[in-house]
Amino acid sequence: MNSTSATKPQKLHIGLFPWLAFGHMIPFLEVAKHIARRGHKVSFISTPRNIQRLSKIPQNLTPLITLVQIPLPRVENLPEYAEATMDVPIDVIPYLKIAHDGLENGISEFLQTHAPDWIIYDFAPYWLPPIAIKLGIKRAIFCTFNASTMCFLGSTAPEVTSRYAPRTKPEQYTVPPEWFPFPSKLCFKPFEAKRVVDGLMTPNASGMTDWFRVESTYQGCQVYFIRSCREIEGEWLDLLQDLNQKPVVPTGLLPPPVQTSDEDQHDNSWSRIAEWLDKQKKGEVVYVAFGSEINLSQEEFNELALGLELCGLPFFWVLRKPSHRSGDGDTVKLPDGFEDRTNGRGLVWTTWAPQQKILAHESVGGFLSHCGWSSLIEALQYGRPLIMLPFMYDQGLIARLWNKKTGIEVSRDEESGWFTRDELARSVNLVVVHEEGKPYRDGAKEYRELFRDKELHDRYMDECVEYLERYG
Incomplete structure (x- = not known):
């Protein structure tokens, strides 16, 4: 040789x-x-x-x-x-x-x-x-x-x-x-x-x-x-x-590498989303997404929606119906009047959404997430603090690991896992806008360099x- x-x-x-x-x-x-x-x-x-x-x-x-x-x-x-x-x-x-x-x-x-x-x-x-x-x-x-x-x-x-x-x-x-x-x-x-x-x-x-x-x-x-x-x-x-x-x-x-718009086949979606985000105040939008596998009960879904309504902040909620829920009879529904009451302040998006581009937008001030490892990596790549609401698998352990460093976990009943709209609204406001939440916002920014290196x-x-x- x-x-x-x-x-x-x-x-x-x-x-x-x-x-x-x-x-x-x-x-x-x-x-x-x-x-x-x-x-x-x-x-x-x-x-x-x-x-x-x-x-x-x-x-x-x-x-x-x-x-x-x-x-x-x-x-x-x-x-x-x-x-x-x-x-x-x-x-x-x-x-x-x-x-x-x-x-x-x-x-x-x-x-x-x-x-x-x-x-x-x-x-x-x-x-x-x-x-x-x-x-x-x-x-x-x-x-x-x-x-x-x-x-x-x-x-x-x-x-x-x-x-x-x-x-x-x-x-x-x-x-x-x-x-x-x-x-x-x-x-x-x-x-x-x-x-x-x-x-x-x-x-x-x-x-x-x-x-x-x-x-x-x-x-x-x-x-x-x-x-x-x-x-x-x-x-x-x-x-x-x-x-x-x-x-x-x-x-x-x-x-993940940041997508550029010319390689994004859903570009039309992004232009509509960007237009809405551009109109919002810097650092105040709550981005809400729970991945493709979380199936909330109607009661949990109501608390989540009414908590977002109660928080008073603008929100962008990616709400894709799981592919296994084909009919209307077995899918969860937004509370009556929710969309009318939050019209202009909140946007419920029911098709594919470019998560990284949304997280990169300067109007986004926090990410309400199920705490999947991939989602957390994407959030911290852009220095977005987390409002953590874990539901299954390893998500609870991930939330414990990052709680009080880059955001907070929403308080729940430890036996039933139940959370309330009031607790959700309080957590969202604390992480995104309140002065006491500044250490979490700063913490997320500190991790940004490491996560995007x-x-x-x-x-x-x-x-x-x-x-x-x-x-x-």
């Missing part, structure tokens, strides 16, 4: 297989683009409908990224069009997991035929590591959650878990776990803990618990990539490595690719 070929890493073929949720697929696609920018070949694997709904691959990367479509098997209780979590209510997601498990043959065939050097996968395919091991394919997990959440959930390494009693009751999740070696108040509230035990530790229609999937996929990997960075989660990243007995390599936050986060991703090169 001559000296030039010794210093130049070989070109790899890397497969990526995310879970069937856009909160997972989008960060996985960002990872795919970074790998391709380094000259490696990427196969991004998902189902046909999901692949059609992804954003376009930049033209310079299309020769290196192949979008591999594996049809999702038909499963009883799963609607024909449903290929992602946003397509179904939360109680139907276990059937999506059954269909996902039906991708095993397609994935196995792909791995045998194409023999990638690495497969980077998600928490769900417990059956994938044994297939890859048999074929001699290297294995990496990419965790789209943050490090503190994964530390709270616990270890997947048998040599570590044997030291701690298993947590099977909700009350065990309402206190910080015994393996935290440093002071922390990170834990779930009682109403969240019940959902976590039901959702994570209880077997669902797929015949297994989600935690079994996590344990199996994480034990089967050789390296643990995670969407985090040392600047905000250094001690958690160290603990995560101790807990799982695997090399943990952060990908950085993968902050593209060079920093690209360096993290470069280190991940170098890891793949070194061990590929």
Whole structure:
């Protein structure tokens, strides 16, 4: 081998297989683009409908990224069009997991035929590591959650878990776990803990618990990539490595690039939104968005709407009907007279909205959010303080981590999770305009530089690719 070929890493073929949720697929696609920018070949694997709904691959990367479509098997209780979590209510997601498990043959065939050097996968395919091991394919997990959440959930390494009693009751999740070696108040509230035990530790229609999937996929990997960075989660990243007995390599936050209007096919939408935002006072608009998967009850929805009315501030509310709610009979409705009473001050937007462009607009003074990790990253990229109203999964833990740093969590009844319009209105006003909320506004601005530091986060991703090169 001559000296030039010794210093130049070989070109790899890397497969990526995310879970069937856009909160997972989008960060996985960002990872795919970074790998391709380094000259490696990427196969991004998902189902046909999901692949059609992804954003376009930049033209310079299309020769290196192949979008591999594996049809999702038909499963009883799963609607024909449903290929992602946003397509179904939360109680139907276990059937999506059954269909996902039906991708095993397609994935196995792909791995045998194409023999990638690495497969980077998600928490769900417990059956994938044994297939890859048999074929001699290297294995990496990419965790789209943050490090503190994964530390709270616990270890997947048998040599570590044997030291701690298993947590099977909700009350065990309402206190910080015994393996935290440093002071922390990170834990779930009682109403969240019940959902976590039901959702994570209880077997669902797929015949297994989600935690079994996590344990199996994480034990089967050789390296643990995670969407985090040392600047905000250094001690958690160290603990995560101790807990799982695997090399943990952060990908950085993968902050999305700001879209330009000429590449935005929804440009007409943006011009109408921008026209409305331009008329508002600087730093006073409350941007309201809860992602594509939160299904509020009519009672919660009423409190949210009436809280926005009560706060007296201008608001821009993205209110997209979930795709699984096709008829009018099963969808929530705005309170009677709400739109008339808030006309001119509030805008309820019922189609796609360019979240980053809205957050970047100078009239936006706060973000009322469910606290999904991707949404929080986008908000802090633009220095927008948060009014946090978490509903499911890791959102409560994320809210605890950022509460009083960059905004506040809306107070709720800890047993039922109930919040009131008065409490919501008070929290919104405090964060956006009141003098006592200035530390939160300042805190969000302080984090802005770190969250939008593209060079920093690209360096993290470069280190991940170098890891793949070194061990590929």
